[in-house]
Amino acid sequence: MMKGDSPKKIFMMGIWKDNPVLVQIIGICSALAVTNLMLNSLIMGVGLMFVTAFSSFTVSLIRTFTPKHIRMMVQVLIIAAYVIIVDIFLQAYMPEMSKALGPYVGLIITNCIIMGRAEAYAQKNPPIASFLDGLASGLGYTIVLLIIAFIRELMGFGSIFGIPVLGEWWTPWTIMIMPPAAFFILAVVIWVTKNIQDKEKDEKKGEVVSS
Amino acid sequence: MKKSFSFPIIFMVILTAFFTFILAFLNYSTADKISFNKELELNKKLLYIFDITPSSGEPDEISQAFMDNIGSIPFDDEPLYVHHGENEEVLGYAVPINGSGLWGSIEGFVGISSDYSTILGLDFTSHSETPGLGGRISEEWFREQFRGIDITAAKNGEYIIYKPASGGNVDAIAGATLTSKSVSNFVNDDIYNFIRLRKGE
Numbered sequence: 050m051m052k053g054d055s056p057k058k059i060f061m062m063g064i065w066k067d068n069p070v071l072v073q074i075i076g077i078c079s080a081l082a083v084t085n086l087m088l089n090s091l092i093m094g095v096g097l098m099f100v101t102a103f104s105s106f107t108v109s110l111i112r113t114f115t116p117k118h119i120r121m122m123v124q125v126l127i128i129a130a131y132v133i134i135v136d137i138f139l140q141a142y143m144p145e146m147s148k149a150l151g152p153y154v155g156l157i158i159t160n161c162i163i164m165g166r167a168e169a170y171a172q173k174n175p176p177i178a179s180f181l182d183g184l185a186s187g188l189g190y191t192i193v194l195l196i197i198a199f200i201r202e203l204m205g206f207g208s209i210f211g212i213p214v215l216g217e218w219w220t221p222w223t224i225m226i227m228p229p230a231a232f233f234i235l236a237v238v239i240w241v242t243k244n245i246q247d248k249e250k251d252e253k254k255g256e257v258v259s260s
Numbered sequence: 261m262k263k264s265f266s267f268p269i270i271f272m273v274i275l276t277a278f279f280t281f282i283l284a285f286l287n288y289s290t291a292d293k294i295s296f297n298k299e300l301e302l303n304k305k306l307l308y309i310f311d312i313t314p315s316s317g318e319p320d321e322i323s324q325a326f327m328d329n330i331g332s333i334p335f336d337d338e339p340l341y342v343h344h345g346e347n348e349e350v351l352g353y354a355v356p357i358n359g360s361g362l363w364g365s366i367e368g369f370v371g372i373s374s375d376y377s378t379i380l381g382l383d384f385t386s387h388s389e390t391p392g393l394g395g396r397i398s399e400e401w402f403r404e405q406f407r408g409i410d411i412t413a414a415k416n417g418e419y420i421i422y423k424p425a426s427g428g429n430v431d432a433i434a435g436a437t438l439t440s441k442s443v444s445n446f447v448n449d450d451i452y453n454f455i456r457l458r459k460g461e
Contacts, residue, residue: 126275
């Protein structure tokens with residue numbers, strides 16, 4: 050795993066080299082589910098960034114006191130608490146969004162990215178670096194969601210963030226807002242990323258790429 | 261690491277108590293706001309059923325439109341929302357509907373005119389159908405179909421009939437046959453029972 054703690058490296062890993070969705074292939078469920086609209090994806094991503102960053106921070110803060118054999122229970126408790134905070138916040142201040150996201154907010158807790166970061170990073174690193182790591186992973190996730198949602202919303206509704214951009218002439222592709230589209234667009238995005246990353250590796254031949 | 265037996269238990273208890281306290285506090289401090297939002301949501305849906313458009317989407321306007329147009333009367337031991345005109349005469353009833361969908365119960369209201377001749381509108385307050393399939397019952401195109409359906413000619417409580425069956429008045433949702441079927445069943449049953457009870461008074 051990562052050794053260096055410089056913010057630049059943390060973000061480079063979270064967003065690109067070790068992107069949770071594209072490289073680690075985790076957090077796929079929600080990536081498929083909420084990406085038919087950009088706004089849903091953005092809120093979901095922001096919610097996840099918040100939860101991942103703060104739960105990583107908290108896990109890291111108490112990592113020296115936490116008995117090793119109950120650490121997963123502790124992590125789940127912390128993650129659940131932050132997810133409920135997000136849920137309460139949305140219900141109170143963004144009721145429309147809360148309704149649109151519905152069950153997905155509760156499902157943030159089952160997102161592998163959060164626990165993955167808590168286990169893989171926050172358990173071994175200082176709080177600030179862990180916070181940034183959570184933020185970076187969440188950001189990586191959000192960016193991928195937005196890319197997929199951009200393609201789906203543009204072709205499915207002819208709009209971006211609900212604002213119509215393609216004129217009347219555009220015939221919406223209904224399949225884009227249906228579940229199957231999420232599968233093949235995600236696959237295409239992963240395919241493109243893999244190609245670029247492989248090329249990068251070839252150029253750095255000889256260097257050991259940490260992953 | 262500490263190997264004691266009691267430490268992990270005490271640790272977990274303290275941590276749980278700490279987070280529970282934070283959540284309880286947050287829940288307490290936002291409870292009013294959340295219940296206000298829920299009430300507003302319900303107001304909006306009831307206004308929609310009776311096809312009343314508030315002058316704007318502002319919470320104050322919605323509450324005002326609600327208070328001006330909608331009241332409740334006791335019926336069958338429960339309050340029943342009604343749409344009343346300027347002289348407090350009843351123009352329509354909001355009949356509560358509920359039944360089981362594909363994944364869970366579906367709840368909502370259907371508006372019936374005071375002479376039981378027309379379905380004024382329909383909206384759902386809660387459901388857990390698959391988004392994009394059965395979940396489309398809450399989309400506008402589906403709900404709009406229930407505007408002003410004449411039910412005087414309906415036989416055997418078959419008020420909602422999906423096209424293209426004879427006498428059909430509403431389109432079902434493609435790919436969500438079970439949800440559509442269930443919606444028409446409980447809407448028909450609930451309207452039928454409501455009219456029978458009202459007329460039996």
